[in-house]
Amino acid sequence: MxxxxxxxxxxxxxxxxxxxxxxxxxxxxxxxxxxxxxxxxxxxxxxxxxxxxxxxxxxxxxxxxxxxxxxxxxATSPVAPGPTSSPGPQAVPTPPTPxxxxxxxxxxxxxxxxxxxxxxxxxxxxxxxxxxxxxxxxxxxxxxxxxxxxxxxxxxxxxxxxxxxxxxxxxxxxxxxxxxxxxxxxxxxxxxxxxxxxxxxxxxxxxxxxxxxxxxxxxxxxxxxxxxxxxxxxxxxxxxxxxxxxxxxxxxxxxxxxxxxxxxxxxxxxxxxxxxxxxxxxxxxxxxxxxxxxxxxxxxxxxxxxxxxxxxxxxxxxxxxxxxxxxxxxxxxxxxxxxxAATGDGGGMRAAIDSATVDSLIGRVEALRNPEVRHAAVKTLGSRRDPRMVPPLLAIAQHDGDEEVQHEAVKALGKVRGGAGVGALLEIARTHPNPDVRRKAVKTVGDVAPPEAALGVLERLAQRDPDAHVQQEAVEALGHLGSPQAIAPLARLARAQPNAEVRDEAVEQYAKSAAPESALVLLVDRLANDSSSVVQVEAVERLADLPDGLGIPALRAAARAHPSRQVRAEARRRLEEDR
Structure with missing residues (x-):
């Protein structure tokens, strides 16, 4: 057959x-x-x-x-009331009407x-x-x-x-x-x-x-x-x-x-x-x-x-x-x-999936030897945006042997209707052993998750994930939530995160998300007190971007008297650009 x-x-x-x-x-x-x-x-x-x-x-x-x-x-074919026979060659099973x-x-x-x-x-x-x-x-x-x-x-x-x-x-x-x-x-x-x-x-x-x-x-x-x-x-x-x-x-x-x-x-x-x-x-x-x-x-x-x-x-x-x-x-x-998809999904898989029971799909996808074919199959599963696809997509993202297939499963979870895949994405972001897959999940959470579901997890990841790139992605995702509730976690990360590159990202996202007056306070504090010149230079750049010249006095003070030569030079350059 x-x-x-x-x-x-x-x-x-x-x-x-x-x-x-x-x-x-x-x-x-x-x-x-x-x-x-x-x-x-x-x-x-x-x-x-x-x-x-x-x-x-x-x-x-x-x-x-x-x-x-x-x-x-x-999985989708109804049970016939009795045996039937038909002349001619054995027919390929016909999927339900799409x-x-x-x-x-x-x-x-x-x-x-x-x-x-x-x-x-x-x-x-x-x-x-x-x-x-x-x-x-x-x-x-x-x-x-x-x-x-x-x-x-x-x-x-x-x-x-x-x-x-x-x-x-x-x-x-x-x-x-x-x-x-x-x-x-x-x-x-x-x-x-x-x-x-x-x-x-x-x-x-x-x-x-x-x-x-x-x-x-x-x-x-x-x-x-x-x-x-x-x-x-x-x-x-x-x-x-x-x-x-x-x-x-x-x-x-x-x-x-x-x-x-x-x-x-x-x-x-x-x-x-x-x-x-x-x-x-x-x-x-x-x-x-x-x-x-x-x-x-x-x-x-x-x-x-x-x-x-x-x-x-x-x-x-x-x-x-x-x-x-x-x-x-x-x-x-x-x-x-x-x-x-025209040749890779068997010609009718998209229609059949609409009413399929999905429990057994996990093993079937994993049984496909060719990673490119598995990738196409996962893409087909996700294209329906059906909440019933969440369990198989989560299992594939966690256990498939090919990283590209895992990434495709994460991407598909982000497209599920009604945000039904957010919980699975947060699970992947917390527990997946591959930092690149965790990072992909974190980015997707920032794009699709409601703030109340994601704030706590993203802040914990930004503080505790063992991979610095995942921490940075979590900070960026907090900024992408576009919620006032994300401002306080961003401020805490900008002041207390041990990794300078993560603090740098937090300063950037805070300056983009907070009110200008609140951003001014944090940026002046980081310019004066942060131990990393990378974060201090980021603070200078964000001070220069504040509206109505709010950051100009702080830039002038940094250009005159900041102990870091690099910071003084950056402050002077931004002041010259604003003239």
Whole structure:
């Protein structure tokens, strides 16, 4: 069932993913000159590999989150009054009808019940095309065994000479065949070039050399192996027209690459074109896996035109293709950044969570091995802002093995409706062993908690937490509460906290929160009596910021007579700025 769900979503998502990849290739091919066959071939081959990798990645991601989705579905599905049976493949459990939400989420929820049928149709197509592929492979293997005989010594010598020039290091056999109608190469580990009797008798030795060079170019480039892999990809992605188009580009550019190597050997593109035309007179159907000089890689007319036609000035503005390529890349990147939930939550988890019982979700999230997938699952749990999510989010924040997942759980607790997550945040802030997670919880408390719930805890953390950064964060959170009740704790911290950096933060927050007259009293006291020049300089800065020049007399006194040179200099600088 999990595999059915993963395969189904991989097939559905591949429709747009592979279409986008093909559109990107089309834009890039418009940028690259026709004569740059190797570059064009590399782009087309890479695109074909990406088109296979994208659905595989989707399947892996969905499979990682499927246990969580399955648990949610089990928890929310009503008990049927009796056993039911239905024809066809086993259905993926359907989540309860979701409330109104994003259009994409509703579409995916509607598609979920059809996934088993999608997989069944795909599997049937793969089986049928695999049988066809296997029969083609068997026919190709027979070509090297049936109706073959030795070629003249002159032909073998020509192959050896051309192989040396093309730097082909593997031994290559050459045989005359009564079956094939055009020269063809079969095999990868032990490649064989098959020559029809008509080629040996109907072509001049130089023309035959040109065509042999083309076949040896296939051997040098391992094209037979690539062609087999390409055929497998075509079989797996048979349902997508873009895959067949990209595969055709691979075949065309492969032939262009071999044409270029053959021309480099024989030295004359026009002569090589005449050899291709001569071979066309003998052409017939070529087996699926065989690679032929006059064979399946695009129109012979286009190949000859590319070889002999003069280079024309491009009428198409290539910068437009570049803009298109960049636009497609940015679009793909934006989707990958924003669309994690589309493939990472099983397509219906958001809807199912709305009415789920959450006790068992904790173990399911922790069971996900990939931290990125756990992160996405926690984000999904928190996105509902449902108070029922507080217990699993608290447990995940306390016990998950990945700090980023813990941070995401803390963030989600801060978004729960009605401040229902504040108690859990305070618990994390008091007891979590990781100071960075405590600090994140403290910051979130300052942003969302009501003052009456947070004041006492934040002051204790500012005084007693073993980590100075958490203490500073607690002081800042007190200031962010925006409550008159926070002023007295800030004053106590500014005067009595042992850590100078924490006192510095308390002075800043007090000056921002208290009335100007009250702030003046505390700032003058800290300027005169604090033991740290860091806090004294902070007091100078805040005195300069008081409205209506309230702090100017104290600044003048500090500029004249303060015992710290650093403080005197800062006071003079602020006085000069205020002139």
């Amino acid at each position: 999990i595999m059915t769900q993963a395969l189904g979503w991989a097939l559905v998502d591949s429709l747009w993913q592979d279409a986008l990849a093909a559109a990107g290739l089309a834009a890039l091919l418009a940028l690259v000159p026709v004569r740059a066959a190797r570059t064009r071939y590399a782009l087309a081959t890479l695109t074909l590999a990406v088109m296979l990798a994208l659905p595989l990645a989707t399947a892996v991601r969905v499979r990682e989150t499927a246990p969580l989705m399955s648990e949610v579905v089990t 409330p109104p939400g994003p259009v994409a989420a509703r579409i995916r929820a509607a598609l979920e019940p059809a996934l088993p049928w999608v997989v069944l149709v795909w599997f049937g197509g793969v089986v049928a095309l695999s049988l066809r592929l296997a029969s083609g492979w068997l026919v190709t293997r027979q070509l090297g065994r049936v109706g073959t005989s030795s070629v003249p010594d002159a032909c073998r010598e020509a192959v050896a000479r051309l192989a040396t020039r093309l730097r082909v290091t593997r031994p290559v056999r050459v045989l005359e065949s009564a079956v094939v109608q055009v020269p063809a190469v079969i095999g990868w580990l032990r490649p064989v070039i098959l020559l029809p009797a008509s080629a040996l008798t109907g072509l001049t030795p130089l023309q035959l050399d040109a065509l042999l060079a083309h076949e040896l170019a296939h051997v040098r480039r391992y094209d037979y192996l690539v062609n087999v892999i390409q055929s497998v990809i075509e079989t797996l992605l048979f349902y997508h027209p873009a895959v067949w188009w990209v595969s055709q580009q691979v075949r065309e550019e492969r032939e262009h690459c071999c044409d270029d190597l053959a021309v480099a050997v024989c030295g004359d593109a026009h002569f090589y074109a005449t050899a291709l035309l001569g071979m066309e007179r003998l052409r017939a159907a070529t087996p699926a896996f065989a690679l032929a000089a006059a064979g399946r890689g695009g129109s012979l007319r286009d190949r000859i035109r590319r070889l002999v036609a003069p280079v024309q000035t491009e009428i198409f503005p290539r910068w437009m293709a570049g803009v298109l390529a960049v636009t497609l890349a940015l679009g793909a990147g934006a989707h990958l950044v924003s669309g994690t």
